[in-house]
Amino acid sequence: MSTTFTAALSERLSGKNKSAGGRRKLSYPVVLLMIAGALLLLSALRVITSAEDLTSSGQWSGALGAAVPIGLAGLGGLWAERAGIVNIGLEGMMMLGTFCAGWIGWQHGPWAAALAGVIGGAIGGVVHAIATVTFNVDHIISGVAINILALGFTQYLAKLWFGAEGSAAQQAGGNDKQSPVMENMGHFSVPGLSDGLHSIEKHHWFFVSDIAGILNGLVSDVSWLTIVAALLFVGTFFVLWRSAFGLRLRSCGESPVAAESLGVNVYTYKYAAVVVSGALAGLGGAFLAIGTHMYSDGQTGGRGYIGLATMIFGNWRPGGVAMGAGLFGFMDSLQLRSGGPTVHALLLLVAVLLIGLVVWQLKKGKSRQAIVSSIVVAALVAWYLLTTTVPLEFVDATPYVATLLVLSLSAQRLRPPKADGQPYRKGQGK
Numbered sequence: 073m074s075t076t077f078t079a080a081l082s083e084r085l086s087g088k089n090k091s092a093g094g095r096r097k098l099s100y101p102v103v104l105l106m107i108a109g110a111l112l113l114l115s116a117l118r119v120i121t122s123a124e125d126l127t128s129s130g131q132w133s134g135a136l137g138a139a140v141p142i143g144l145a146g147l148g149g150l151w152a153e154r155a156g157i158v159n160i161g162l163e164g165m166m167m168l169g170t171f172c173a174g175w176i177g178w179q180h181g182p183w184a185a186a187l188a189g190v191i192g193g194a195i196g197g198v199v200h201a202i203a204t205v206t207f208n209v210d211h212i213i214s215g216v217a218i219n220i221l222a223l224g225f226t227q228y229l230a231k232l233w234f235g236a237e238g239s240a241a242q243q244a245g246g247n248d249k250q251s252p253v254m255e256n257m258g259h260f261s262v263p264g265l266s267d268g269l270h271s272i273e274k275h276h277w278f279f280v281s282d283i284a285g286i287l288n289g290l291v292s293d294v295s296w297l298t299i300v301a302a303l304l305f306v307g308t309f310f311v312l313w314r315s316a317f318g319l320r321l322r323s324c325g326e327s328p329v330a331a332e333s334l335g336v337n338v339y340t341y342k343y344a345a346v347v348v349s350g351a352l353a354g355l356g357g358a359f360l361a362i363g364t365h366m367y368s369d370g371q372t373g374g375r376g377y378i379g380l381a382t383m384i385f386g387n388w389r390p391g392g393v394a395m396g397a398g399l400f401g402f403m404d405s406l407q408l409r410s411g412g413p414t415v416h417a418l419l420l421l422v423a424v425l426l427i428g429l430v431v432w433q434l435k436k437g438k439s440r441q442a443i444v445s446s447i448v449v450a451a452l453v454a455w456y457l458l459t460t461t462v463p464l465e466f467v468d469a470t471p472y473v474a475t476l477l478v479l480s481l482s483a484q485r486l487r488p489p490k491a492d493g494q495p496y497r498k499g500q501g502k
Contacts, residue, residue, distance in 0.1 A: 132289025139401025144356030145379025155345030160215025163376025164222030169357025174251030174367020193354015
């Protein structure tokens with residue numbers, strides 16, 4: 073498509089893109105200052121509460137591993153919704169990814185498992201695209217149906233293929249609930265850097281050791297699939313925001329009628345976006361299976377839904393999705409490390425952040441909201457002072473509590489694609 077066409081399409085859609093409230097975008101120096109401030113706050117919290125796990129390399133290594141499947145699901149949701157298709161079926165597509173990865177992985181290894189997961193998720197994307205794009209089924213109904221069907225489909229095939237009496241899979245250790253064990257995928261650590269950061273971390277110096285611990289968790293025993301996921305985030309940004317293909321795809325989510333009037337085949341781009349969405353979610357599911365060396369029933373654990381929340385929190389941008397996945401991955405990692413004391417320390421952090429929210433609400437004249445926030449602050453401080461840890465059940469619920477808090481606090485700044493979830497028929501603008 074010519075440069076003139078691309079310019080015309082960009083100009084046609086620019087009026088809608090400017091309607092996001094006139095807010096200025098955050099510059100990179102401001103973002104870096106915000107990150108530095110967050111690290112200082114985290115370091116101070118560690119010193120005050122003695123919760124060393126807040127910045128330990130083990131916690132952050134676990135957070136990175138937990139963030140990848142959530143981030144891939146969120147990135148998949150971003151592709152679909154940028155083209156105007158709501159994808160509630162991310163959870164089901166992740167299930168298909170885990171099953172296909174477990175099925176192929178024990179026979180052909182982890183890289184074949186990753187490819188199988190991509191294909192399994194993409195099949196789910198094709199089904200969702202046929203329902204929503206071709207037959208104009210309500211996007212929410214189609215996504216929920218895919219989740220239900222994927223659950224039943226994988227459980228049935230697991231009994232048929234992994235648990236069948238006398239089958240090769242059963243003899244290799246499979247059963248009705250899990251696949252046989254697959255080979256381990258290699259990990260890597262940055263030579264020299266990991267040991268040096270570990271030695272600095274052990275000194276527990278304010279801020280310096282905290283930075284060392286966080287960085288050490290991000291450069292030690294990293295899965296090769298994590299690198300693939302990082303490249304997919306970078307590639308998504310350049311494809312969707314720096315290419316003519318991405319402009320046309322995003323135009324389908326902003327104004328499909330305008331895009332069609334300029335010659336864009338809206339159906340084709342919607343199909344492509346939803347299939348890629350399913351493939352990314354399937355890869356997230358494959359990451360879970362490869363990480364545990366097998367498929368197991370219930371392996372996704374609602375991560376597809378958290379990925380959807382991550383996409384919303386990230387304001388339908390790859391960078392925001394990555395930040396949200398990191399946050400939810402950190403919370404998810406707490407479950408693996410029995411993080412009662414760490415979650416207890418985070419109560420104080422949430423209270424401090426809410427104090428800032430109270431000040432902002434008072435400045436904006438929102439007195440009622442400020443009173444409610446102040447009550448929550450008082451409750452959190454009292455909870456922190458009267459206890460030394462939190463129940464394990466609350467630790468298990470922390471990722472979901474964090475999801476609700478983040479979405480409720482960020483709801484006012486969100487700007488979804490203009491035509492997201494709206495039905496579209498070819499030629500409707502004529």
